[in-house]
Amino acid sequence: MTRHFLPALKNFTHLFDSYIEKVTGFSSSQLRILGFLAHEEDSVCQKDIEVMGLVSRAAVSTILDKMEASGLIERKANLKDARKKEIVLTAKGREVSDNVYKLLTETERQVFSVLSEEEKKTMIEIGNKLAMKLEELRC
Numbered sequence: 014m015t016r017h018f019l020p021a022l023k024n025f026t027h028l029f030d031s032y033i034e035k036v037t038g039f040s041s042s043q044l045r046i047l048g049f050l051a052h053e054e055d056s057v058c059q060k061d062i063e064v065m066g067l068v069s070r071a072a073v074s075t076i077l078d079k080m081e082a083s084g085l086i087e088r089k090a091n092l093k094d095a096r097k098k099e100i101v102l103t104a105k106g107r108e109v110s111d112n113v114y115k116l117l118t119e120t121e122r123q124v125f126s127v128l129s130e131e132e133k134k135t136m137i138e139i140g141n142k143l144a145m146k147l148e149e150l151r152c
Contacts, residue, residue, distance in 0.1 A: 029120070029124070032120065033113070033116065033117065033120065036116060037109075037112075037113055037116065039083075039109070039113075040076070042067070042068040042072065042076050043076060043079065043080055043085070044113055045067045045068065046062055046067055046068065046076065046077070046080065046086075047080075047085065047102070047106060047109060047110045047113065048110060048113070048114070049062065049065060049067055050086065050100065050101075050102045050106070050110070051102060051106075051107065051110040051111075051114075056091070056099045056101075057099065057100050057101075058091065058097045058098060058099055058100060059073055059074065059077065059098065059100065060097075062077075062100070077100065080106070083105075084103055084105045084106070085102070085103060085105060085106035085109060086100050086101060086102060086103060086106055087100075087101050087103055088100055088101075089101055
């Protein structure tokens, strides 16, 4: 039974990401970075995105270049360290982030509507238990 869990979870995640990418026109990596920038109160540099593990280290620069070309972010000089560039959401980036959040919320509501409230509660509990176990294994 457990050997079927991870493939099912991976399939669900892939289908969910594919749907969101299709509807928004942005990659899941771009959307993860947008969400991070939208909720981060401190200034953010490329290294912060790498450290958070939002996307692979090798891909960060390319993804940020595309996001900048799309008008979602700007790179600005860091006043404390000229070698670093701060990554800032533009007004367009903020708008896209807000719209994607609404889309994710609505999509999640629709997808999980097939589950009872008890099943949703159980799913959250199981997800939290598994995450805690992975944290233990990681340490």
